Amino acid sequence: xxxxxxxxxxxxFKIFQKPEFRTFQTILDFKNNPNSxxxxxxxxxxxxxxxxxxxxxxxxxxxxxxxxxxxxLDLPQDNPTVTRSGYAMFRTKDQKESWITGESYWDxxxxxxxxxxxxxxxxxxxxxxxxxxxxxxxxxxHRLYLNTPGNWETxxxxxxxxxxxxxxxxxxxxxxxxxxxxxxxxxxDKSYGPFKxxxxxxxxxxxxxxxxxxx
Numbered sequence: 755x756x757x758x759x760x761x762x763x764x765x766x767f768k769i770f771q772k773p774e775f776r777t778f779q780t781i782l783d784f785k786n787n788p789n790s791x792x793x794x795x796x797x798x799x800x801x802x803x804x805x806x807x808x809x810x811x812x813x814x815x816x817x818x819x820x821x822x823x824x825x826x827l828d829l830p831q832d833n834p835t836v837t838r839s840g841y842a843m844f845r846t847k848d849q850k851e852s853w854i855t856g857e858s859y860w861d862x863x864x865x866x867x868x869x870x871x872x873x874x875x876x877x878x879x880x881x882x883x884x885x886x887x888x889x890x891x892x893x894x895x896h897r898l899y900l901n902t903p904g905n906w907e908t909x910x911x912x913x914x915x916x917x918x919x920x921x922x923x924x925x926x927x928x929x930x931x932x933x934x935x936x937x938x939x940x941x942x943d944k945s946y947g948p949f950k951x952x953x954x955x956x957x958x959x960x961x962x963x964x965x966x967x968x969x
Contacts, residue, residue, distance in 0.1 A: 776864075777959065777960045777962055777963035777966075778865070778957050778958065778959040778960070778963045779860070779862070779865065779957060779958050780955065780956075780957050781846065781860075781937050781955075781956040781957060781958065782794070782819070782846065782937075782953065782955060782956045783954075783955040783956075783957075784812050784817055784818050784819045784953065784954065784955065785817045785818065785954060785955065786955075788812055788814070788817060790812075790819070791810070791811075791812045791819065793846050793847050794810050794819070794844055794845070794846060794847070795844065795845060795846075795847055796808050796809060796810050796821070796842070796843070796844045797842070797843050797844075797845070798823070798841060798842040798843070799826075799839045799840055799841050799842070802830070802833070802836050802839065803830030803832065803833045803836060803839075804826065804828070804829075804830060804836075804839040804840065804841075805826040805828050805830075805839075806823065806824065806825050806826045806839075806840060806841065806842045807823040807824045807826070807842075808821065808822070808823030808824075808842035808843075808844070809821075809822065809823060810844045818952050818953060818954045819952065819953040819954075820950060820951070820952050820953070821844050821939065821949075821950070821951045821952075821953065822948070822949060822950040822951070823842055823948070823949060824947065824948050824949070825840055825841075825842060825941060825943075825945065825946060825947060825948075825949060826839075826840060826946060827839055827840035827944060827945075827946055840942070840944055840946075841940060841941065841942045842940065842941050842949070843882065843938055843939065843940030843941065844938050844939060844940075845882065845884070845936045845937065845938025845939075846936045846937050846938060847936070848935065848936065849935065859886060859932070859933040859934055859935060860934040860935075860958075861931070861932050861933075861934070862913065862931040862932070862934050862958050863931045863932050864960065865913065865931070865958040865959060865960055866912060866913060866914075866959065866960055866961045866964070867910050867911065867912050867913060867958065867959050867960075867961070867964055868881065868883070868910075868911045868913060868916075868937070868956070868957075868958055869908065869909070869910050869911075869956070869957050869958070869959050869964065869967075870898070870908070870909045870911075870953070870955075870956050870957075871906065871907075871908050871909075871953070871954035871955050871956075872898070872900070872906070872907060872909060872951060872952060872953050872954065873904070873905060873906045873907065873951070873952040873954075874898070874900045874903055874907075874950070874951045874952070875903050875904070875949060875950055875951070876900075876903045877941055877943055877945070877949045877951075878897070878941070878942075878943035879897070879898040879900075879939050879940065879941055879943075879951060880895050880896070880897060880898065880939065880940050880941075880942060881895065881896050881897075881898050881911060881916075881937075881938075881939055882894070882895055882936075882937070882938045882939065882940055883895075883916055883929065883934060883936075883937055884934070884935045884936040884937075884938075885929055885930050885931075885933055885934050885935060886930060886933035886934075886935060887918070887927070887930075889920060891920050891921060892918055892919075892920050892925070892927075893918070893919055893920070894916035894917065894918050894919075894929050895916060895917060895918075895919050896911050896915055896916050896917070898911075898939060906952075906954070910964065913929065913931060913958070916929055937956060939951065939953075
């Protein structure tokens, strides 16, 4: 069916209707949408022969997500090309393509902050935002600073504070907020041992919404 036929069949259907402005957008919310687990994937150094273990689960009663596992820095003995190992992360899945516009993205141009409700340990985590950039290894990153490990915290990261990196090398490129592909959190603190990070929700908010939330 062509677009012309579709619009004739449904004259009130507005294909290019301007979306309603909202002061926040939910990325993941395990309390109100347990099916958010279906939007999460994990990755680790096992992809290069490493030995770290990680998984992401949702507590069916308490309704929050947990990213946990064991970080192992050992190098695979059968692959001498690997000189560094020891990483684990989770991220949202690539968004489904639109039949109208092709590849799909989040548009964050109206938002100012990434806000996370989390409970972590004393490990060092990085928040990763992937935008539509020339290289798939480009990431916009920021430390997830936890003030009270072991307790729930609401962490606010201004989107303007994210820095683009490629394989750990800082790039002087500003984030294009109109084409956001994925959001995730990784552990790369180069320390052996277990880790655990609980996630209630992740959202983007305007400054006005953040002020309203805090008051």
